[in-house]
Amino acid sequence: MTYLGDVFALARKDLLLELRSRDTVPAMLLFVVSTLVVFHFALPSEASATAETGLLWVALLFTALLGLVRAFVAEREERVLDGLVLAPCDRSAIWLGKVIGVVAFLVAAEVVALPAYALFFRPVGWELVAAVALADLGLAAVGTLLAAMAAAGRARELLLPVLFLPLVIPIVVGGVGASATDDPGRYLAFLGLYDAVFAILSWASFEYVVTE
Amino acid sequence: MITARRLGRDFGLKRVLRDVDFEVPHGGFLLVTGPNGSGKSTLLSLCAGLLAPTAGELAVEADRGEIGYLAHEPLVYRELTALENLDLYGRLYRVPERRERIGMLLERFGLWEARRERVASLSRGTAQRLALCRALLHDPRLLLLDEPYSGLDHAGARLLDDELDSLVGERTFVVATHAPQRVEALATAALSLA
Secondary structure (H helix, E strand, O other): OHHHHHHHHHHHHHHHHHHHHHOOOHHHHHHHHHHHHHHHHHHHHOOHHHHHHHHHHHHHHHHHHHHHOOOOOOHHHHHHHHHHOOOOOOOOHHHHHHHHHHHHHHHHHHHHHOOOHHHOOOOHHHHHHHHHHHHHHHHHHHOOOOOOOOHHHHHHOHHHHHHHHHOOOOHHHHHHHHHHOOHHHHHHHHHHHHHHHHHHHHHHHHHHHOOO | OEEEEEEEEEEEEEEEEEEEEEEEOOOOEEEOOOOOOOOHHHHHHHHOOOOOEEEEEEEOOOHHHEEEEEEOOOOOOOOOOOHHHHHHHHHOOOOOOOHHHHHHHHHHOOOOOOOEEEHHOOOOOHHHHHHHHHHHHHHOOOOEEEEEOOOOOHHHHHHHHHHHHHHHOOOOEEEOOOHHHHOOOOEEEEEEEO
16 A cells, blocks of 8 residues: 555655646647648548558557657656655556656547547547557656656656657557457457567666665 | 774765764764865765775664654755655655644644745755655654754754754764764764764
């Protein structure tokens, strides 16, 4: 219960910070909608469903990256991470609390992005919604670990995309597969497996990332 | 409580600390002085466990929850209020009777009126008082204070004097400062870094 209490307190803090500063979610919303608008005009009218779905996933991936770049800004600004790391709580709670915050920001962006996709391209099916939900967990799990890693470095704006994008290629493969093929179950299971494996790895290795 | 033998720390090719030896017994007060860039803050970060030595040995007989660490930065969220910051730290540091302890510290450091103000709107001195509250919140056995008087006005400095007076001997201190005259009467040992 104490562990979950710590996680809840840390996640609540991230949501409160965003409600007050409003500098991450509005940027993510603006980015994802404008990207879909650009894709709408850039893509030929006879484009395939796979191409359209692929572009949605590209938009979602870069929106997630935008949010992750800012994930540890508040901690970095005043070296708050040092204070959190010194606390006697399990350090993985810091990661899990941040993951919950990142997932909340992604969901907020997708609540707008998916209807926009339906408006500009094609209707959104349950497979796409399920794939996006599973992808959010994987993106947040891996992205939060890498964002913490990048926050400690000097070239953090360069480091995060360089580390993040190759690691989330399986999410794009699973996401596009689940939303544009006749066998979504197989790809959804693949996304679920990815989430489980990378969530466990990230949870277990976070302590080593935030300590020297 | 703290023993350092030939302690060293490099950042890349730059050697910040070299062959530092000291010992601080339980209840001791080590005063650390030295010019800018001499490694005072690095030494405190090493004692806190935030950095690892690159040479020598350092033994600190305190778990991380028993360390009160005051850095140059207040280590608090700028967009949260003083009360919200202390409440978060109080929870993470397992402070018993958290609300009472926070209320008592806010009163003692003259922050009660400012408790619902965001840190971003606080003056440098008020933020330093908040940082002191944060460092003392969990009643730590070992206090690592980096320039504790920085930004404090006369009244704030007097409050800190009183707090140190009441804790000295019961707690172990490592204090790095450019103004040693303020605390040298309390010090049981001194370390001058070149």
